[in-house]
Amino acid sequence: MHPSPLSQVPWWQDAVVYQVYPRSFQDSDGDGVGDLRGVISRLAYLQRLGIDVIWLSPIFASPNDDNGYDISDYRAILPEFGTLADFQELLAKAHDYGLKVMLDLVVNHSSDQHPWFVEARTDPQSEKRDYYIWKKPVDGGLPTRWQAYFGGPVWELDEASGEYYLHLFSPHQPDLNWENPALRHEIYGMMRFWMDLGIDGWRMDTINMLSKDPAYLEGDPIPGTTLTNGWPHFLNGPQIHTYLQEMHHEVLAHYDVMTVGETPEVSPQVGSLYSHPARHELNMVFHFEHVFLGDGERGKWSDGPWTLPELKQILARWQVELHGRGWNSLYWDNHDQPRAVSRFGHDRDYRVPSAKLLATILLFMQGTPYIYQGQELGMTNVKFESVEHYRDLESLNGAKELREQHGWDDARIPAALHARSRDNARTPMHWTTGRNAGFSSGTPWIGVNPNFLQINAEQAEADPDSVWHHYRRTIALRKSLPVVRDGTFELLAADHPTLFAYVRRSGQTQLLVIGHFSEQRGSYVLPEGFADGEVISNNLTHLEVQDGELTLQPYQAVVIQGN
Structure with missing residues (x-):
């Protein structure tokens, strides 16, 4: 065990996390599936980017009904990914590079083959x-x-x-009964096993589903189906905080690790219950409010319009209401979401500036940022020709339901998957312009996005104006400014339809962050204290300023340090 040292600032508050989806990151043996030795081969790349923590999506033994989120042995590595010795080598070499490693804790459910x-x-x-x-x-x-x-x-x-x-998910993912102390004891022993090997944290999958309301009441009807919404009866249940406080007391308090919980349907107030340090539960949570924007009658598949003021309101509320009461996790992309530049940016004419803009907006907020593999390249959604090219269980089941129960045709369904399928994030990482984007010498388990010839790490590292270098520079800048970690947050121009602007303040230091979400030019009068400030970040090569007024180009983002 390595007890947490007494420190005024926990290390994870200064960290930037990089999520690796191992199946799609780097294949080392030509079987078309990414693996642990592939991750080892790319550690230097991650160090050059400037990240601090690698979060590995599940690497445990699994039948892969849900790509590893159905675990059949919590203490064994999936053979496709390698061996326990491979993992121990990865952990040791990551630590040699100054990188920490965080694993996925999937304990709301197991595989039915466990x-x-x-x-x-x-x-x-x-x-x-x-x-x-x-x-x-x-x-x-x-x-x-x-x-x-x-x-x-x-x-x-x-x-x-x-x-x-x-089973809240697939029939092959039966839910575990956390009311049973023996089950909890088994889970805690498994956690100690990995932490004793030296891992540095846990991302906790669907963690706020562990406690179900024992009454098992019926939910509200879901329009167009015979089923009901059970969320109020299994999310943030009556014993959830008891379980997490017990987990902290029995396990987490004895190690210097970071924890982040995946918690759908939480408000900032509930988020503070999970993440306030005095409560001894988690360090932070992932909320879903911003990624649910545009959900319609058929949820994510009815991908509808959203407005920038809506997005700003959500993110600002979490910044303000969690300040001093907990800790934020910051993300645009992950393995369950479409590519951010396709969802929130402009992935055609303005892919590069809008990807940089999203990086700027995210990385100057308070909280621990999470970058998903390929986000630093500005990777986009993939447009597969037909449903048959998708591999994601949620997407395939969704397509079947939309066709059979709701009468959607074969033209409408692929458009919905293109916009929101989880497979948008799971196509192989783009490394080079070579075969299969340098991901594998064999046939990849899922198709490669054809635009890898224009979007890949090899070209990005060679181009000082690339999205990759903007992430590298912005990460470094963020770490040099304590105001980003400690400062307050004030949203400006909340109702402006194209401008996302906020101020971070701590002591005598203040930063103005501006992002222009538009294909048109725009103007913005700088607030007092910033007219003569220093521009410390700009995602374009120029900036027009006259008499305290900025003229912003499409998808321009700047950061100004005030006087």
């Missing part, structure tokens, strides 16, 4: 039966009509016993 569930299903009298959540039929049918995240009901009938088991 020995616990196999035993629970085979022998209803086994103690492992209570590691999962089982209910008898109600009126001859489902215990509730809650809808699962990947479609269909959350209950699956076990014909041998006549009982249903709960």
